[in-house]
Amino acid sequence: MNYSCSRYELKCNECGKRFGNQPLSACPDCLAPLEITYDREAARHLFTKENIAAGPANIWRYAALLPIPDGFQPDLPVGFTPLVRAKNLGKRIGAANLYVKNDAVCFPTLSFKDRVVSVALANAQKFGFDIVGCSSTGNLANSVAAQAARLGLKATILVPADLEPAKILNTLVYGARLVRIDGNYDHVNRLCTQIADEYAWGLVNVNLRPYYAEGSKTVGYEIAEQLGWRLPDNVVVPMAGGSLIRKIRKAFNELIYLGLVEEKPVRFFGAQASGCSPISVAVKEGTDTIEPQRPNTIARSLAIGNPADGPAAAKMIRSSGGWAEDVSDVEIVSGIQELAETEGIFTETAGGVTTAVTARLYADGRISANETTVTCITGNGLKTTDALIGRYQQERAVRPRLADFDAYLRELDGITELELTTAGAL
Amino acid sequence: MSIKVTLPTAFIRHTDGRKHFNSAASNLPGLIADIDQTFPALSTQIKDEEGKLRRFINIYVNDEDIRFLGGETYAFQDGDEIMLIPSIAGGIA
Numbered sequence: 001m002n003y004s005c006s007r008y009e010l011k012c013n014e015c016g017k018r019f020g021n022q023p024l025s026a027c028p029d030c031l032a033p034l035e036i037t038y039d040r041e042a043a044r045h046l047f048t049k050e051n052i053a054a055g056p057a058n059i060w061r062y063a064a065l066l067p068i069p070d071g072f073q074p075d076l077p078v079g080f081t082p083l084v085r086a087k088n089l090g091k092r093i094g095a096a097n098l099y100v101k102n103d104a105v106c107f108p109t110l111s112f113k114d115r116v117v118s119v120a121l122a123n124a125q126k127f128g129f130d131i132v133g134c135s136s137t138g139n140l141a142n143s144v145a146a147q148a149a150r151l152g153l154k155a156t157i158l159v160p161a162d163l164e165p166a167k168i169l170n171t172l173v174y175g176a177r178l179v180r181i182d183g184n185y186d187h188v189n190r191l192c193t194q195i196a197d198e199y200a201w202g203l204v205n206v207n208l209r210p211y212y213a214e215g216s217k218t219v220g221y222e223i224a225e226q227l228g229w230r231l232p233d234n235v236v237v238p239m240a241g242g243s244l245i246r247k248i249r250k251a252f253n254e255l256i257y258l259g260l261v262e263e264k265p266v267r268f269f270g271a272q273a274s275g276c277s278p279i280s281v282a283v284k285e286g287t288d289t290i291e292p293q294r295p296n297t298i299a300r301s302l303a304i305g306n307p308a309d310g311p312a313a314a315k316m317i318r319s320s321g322g323w324a325e326d327v328s329d330v331e332i333v334s335g336i337q338e339l340a341e342t343e344g345i346f347t348e349t350a351g352g353v354t355t356a357v358t359a360r361l362y363a364d365g366r367i368s369a370n371e372t373t374v375t376c377i378t379g380n381g382l383k384t385t386d387a388l389i390g391r392y393q394q395e396r397a398v399r400p401r402l403a404d405f406d407a408y409l410r411e412l413d414g415i416t417e418l419e420l421t422t423a424g425a426l
Numbered sequence: 427m428s429i430k431v432t433l434p435t436a437f438i439r440h441t442d443g444r445k446h447f448n449s450a451a452s453n454l455p456g457l458i459a460d461i462d463q464t465f466p467a468l469s470t471q472i473k474d475e476e477g478k479l480r481r482f483i484n485i486y487v488n489d490e491d492i493r494f495l496g497g498e499t500y501a502f503q504d505g506d507e508i509m510l511i512p513s514i515a516g517g518i519a
Contacts, residue, residue, distance in 0.1 A: 031471070193511050
């Protein structure tokens with residue numbers, strides 16, 4: 001189960017050993033995580049602004065710097081989500097130059113996980129896996145199930161038993177086999193590591209993880225391209241396992257190396273829920289050591305108490321001059337509402353985390369008003385509507401008569417007959 | 427007193443193919459010392475230059491991360507099932 005490819009291969013960042021291309025995530029010698037390394041010089045004449053502009057309006061326009069096997073025919077138009085100027089939200093939180101990267105509308109399953117899954121499954125097919133799967137907090141489950149169905153692969157997906165009903169339904173509907181595990185994500189993840197050891201399955205975030213994780217870079221490429229091939233001053237990114245924030249930086253560094261953008265320091269800010277904040281705690285305490293936590297937050301898609309990329313993420317954030325913050329469940333819900341009310345973007349709890357943390361970073365003066373800042377929204381609010389239960393009352397039905405409607409509006413606005421008469425008199 | 431230790435497949439080339447073994451160790455440092463004795467090749471693999479357990483290895487006791495149980499100070503109970511599992515991460519870019 002391996003293939004040769006001259007453009008990229010697995011490499012151990014600790015001992016430097018290279019391993020070609022195979023379903024393997026840890027160095028057999030020093031056990032360190034493996035990462036994809038590219039022949040960047042070979043990519044130089046392919047990965048140009050002109051070639052990218054001539055490519056499709058999805059992540060495959062960046063294929064020259066993705067671990068996509070030769071001959072792979074991209075099928076689904078994944079990614080290339082809107083980068084929108086957030087003037088209204090900006091006004092509310094004191095930001096003059098704020099953008100939202102909106103992966104709440106990523107295709108096909110409405111989260112940024114569609115990016116990583118498409119890259120992982122391209123490799124799963126090449127390696128010859130018939131069964132694919134993942135450990136998931138929900139969005140990944142949805143994406144693996146949907147994309148596996150499209151590719152004709154069987155999917156077995158493991159999730160914590162207490163996952164939001166919408167995310168369970170959004171997995172089952174694609175015909176995937178879903179196994180609910182009596183435990184939290186960290187238990188599920190550990191079990192999947194053992195499964196990958198014993199079964200010949202392609203688990204996208206376990207034995208295919210080096211390939212999978214590279215898909216996250218496309219968020220970074222898109223941000224730079226959509227800003228007119230320039231880098232922002234700051235990026236605010238939600239953190240679960242801690243992978244995305246590092247891959248955005250990797251993307252920016254590749255763009256600088258290949259001359260597509262001007263070099264500039266970009267500060268990276270991580271966002272977590274206070275109920276599961278191992279990385280943000282590490283950043284605040286100035287350490288790379290992650291103390292695992294038992295998650296207790298409504299932001300279940302970020303509820304990873306023992307984040308695999310946590311140490312590296314904490315180190316990178318501080319070296320960039322950035323910071324990490326965490327917010328309470330109440331703030332998360334307010335963040336969801338604020339983004340919806342100001343920008344018309346309905347995000348899930350993770351996006352509530354990112355929005356609330358972004359607001360706090362401005363309030364605390366960690367980000368200045370005029371700096372170009374991109375806040376990354378990674379999932380859709382329709383999947384976590386239970387977080388908003390009780391926030392909106394269903395009002396009584398009104399008879400289909402204009403007079404009743406008039407009266408009802410006055411009732412809603414709290415205007416009395418007396419006030420109306422007075423206003424009329426004026 | 428005896429505990430049961432399970433290793434990932436990646437390690438068994440250093441243990442003559444053995445994936446499980448029993449140990450009489452009373453805590454994590456005791457287990458590491460036992461591995462030093464019984465499987466010296468494995469010992470070299472799982473420890474760094476300073477002789478500490480590599481940070482890429484997680485230790486679980488009966489499904490619980492040993493760090494929640496007190497880490498090195500946790501006293502193994504008779505019949506505890508110990509698992510060594512490499513942490514899955516994307517590396518240091």
